[in-house]
Amino acid sequence: MENIRDIKIRIDSIKSTRQITKAMKMVAAANLRKAQNKILKARPYADYIELMLKVIRFKNKESRHPLISEPEIKGKTAFVVVTSDRGLCGSFNYNIIRQAMEYISQNPQADIICIGRKGFDYLKKRTDRIIKSHRDLFNQMDFSVSVEVASFLLDLYLLENYSQINVIYNEYKSVIQQRVVLKQLLPIQPPEDDTIHPLDFIYEPDQDTLIEELGRKYIDVEIWRVMLESSAAEQGARMTAMDSATDNASELIGQLTLKFNRARQASITTEIIEIASGAEAIKS
Amino acid sequence: MSKISVLILQPFTTKISGDFDHVIIPGVEGDFGVYAEHTPFITKIRPGILQLFNEGSVQKYAIHDGFVTVDANLIRILCETIEGMDEIDLSRAEAARQRAEKRMKETAEADIDFRRAEVALKKALVRIDLKKNESL
CATH class of the missing domain: 1.20.5.440 (ATP synthase delta/epsilon subunit, C-terminal domain)
Known part of the structure; x- marks a missing residue:
């Protein structure tokens, strides 16, 4: 039988752990709401940039602008791995890393750009192809941060002989569900629907300049969207993980309390038996 | 006189939307004015001052880059930074x-x-x- 005092100490320690996991769940819920809000606010801008790009492309099917057409010479490839900076979010990072490792084994020549501390910490021990790592970006979720990442990628693509850049990230489906997405970032993929926009715009200055500018902006908002999705998914994953941790703690506390009461009962019984038998001894 | 609507889209928010008599926009090829029933039009913005006129009053904003599209009596301005008088x-x-x-x-x-x-x-x-x- 465990010592009553030991059980009591364990119960107290689990109780304080439960308090922490509960608080983390609340914080994750608040951050999730913030991230969701940002996604909603980013949508009109992102959708419209995408639409404009579609319209211009539709009008310029022959355009060989590097941002939107497959390069003729195959160059290097790179891929961006988006993980979180912090742990305690269930299988969020594991899912990404597993997919990333699979991708690496299929494309051993691909260079890697890490966003998020967790992915970098894992991959740096297993591969030497990491060319850049962005850490602690999720602390200050600001559009200018994603612009920086985007312009780094655009420079790689336009100036450094990379012919394809992919990104792998967690997409936010719901609080309890994330989906790992592998997506081609550059060159920009043709839009899925080829519906004709009824309007004939007048372009100024010329279409290639606009494709270039819109393409750059498109990558900016894509990165922004990817980071927001990933951060929302992370907070969702953390919320669920912390919720079940809190439940587990409560269950454990229940079991230990039962054990504690049994032990207390047993000690009382022993004590009474001792007194009773002592009294019995005096009587006789 | 019919009016033209202005919508300012930013990556993190959607700012002004309202109706105006006419609007002057700093395009890369020069400032241009837009009234209602303007033909569909896309251009890049250069750093300059955006002016929104409505019934004798004018609102001015500093704008640094982005795009503007005019389409069906709606001006959409896509930009990252736009600042009103009191923000500067x-x-x-x-x-x-x-x-x-x-x-x-x-x-x-x-x-x-x-x-x-x-x-x-x-x-x-x-x-x-x-x-x-x-x-x-």
């Missing part, structure tokens, strides 16, 4: 101008820092321009 601090803009000018003197023209300073200078000049015109 004149002394800060002056300081930024001096800093940028100094940096441009110190660095070579091909340098990335030179281009950065140039962008910063343009922004500062637009802000100063807007603030100075306030009194006019």
Whole structure:
């Protein structure tokens, strides 16, 4: 039988752990709401940039602008791995890393750009192809941060002989569900629907300049969207993980309390038996 | 007179939406005015002052880059930064101008820092321009 005092100490320690996991769940819920809000606010801008790009492309099917057409010479490839900076979010990072490792084994020549501390910490021990790592970006979720990442990628693509850049990230489906997405970032993929926009715009200055500018902006908002999705998914994953941790703690506390009461009962019984038998001894 | 709507889309928010008599936009190929029933049109914005006219009053904003599209009596302005009169601090803009000018003197023209300073200078000049015109 465990010592009553030991059980009591364990119960107290689990109780304080439960308090922490509960608080983390609340914080994750608040951050999730913030991230969701940002996604909603980013949508009109992102959708419209995408639409404009579609319209211009539709009008310029022959355009060989590097941002939107497959390069003729195959160059290097790179891929961006988006993980979180912090742990305690269930299988969020594991899912990404597993997919990333699979991708690496299929494309051993691909260079890697890490966003998020967790992915970098894992991959740096297993591969030497990491060319850049962005850490602690999720602390200050600001559009200018994603612009920086985007312009780094655009420079790689336009100036450094990379012919394809992919990104792998967690997409936010719901609080309890994330989906790992592998997506081609550059060159920009043709839009899925080829519906004709009824309007004939007048372009100024010329279409290639606009494709270039819109393409750059498109990558900016894509990165922004990817980071927001990933951060929302992370907070969702953390919320669920912390919720079940809190439940587990409560269950454990229940079991230990039962054990504690049994032990207390047993000690009382022993004590009474001792007194009773002592009294019995005096009587006789 | 029929009106034209203006919607300002930013990556993190959607700002002004309202109806105006006419609008003057700084395009890369020069400032241009837009009235209702304008033909569909796309252009890039250069750093300058966006002016929204409505019934004799005018709202002015400093704008630095982005796009504008005119389509079906709706002007969409897509930009990252746009600042109203009360969001600009004149002394800060002056300081930024001096800093940028100094940096441009110190660095070579091909340098990335030179281009950065140039962008910063343009922004500062637009802000100063807007603030100075306030009194006019």
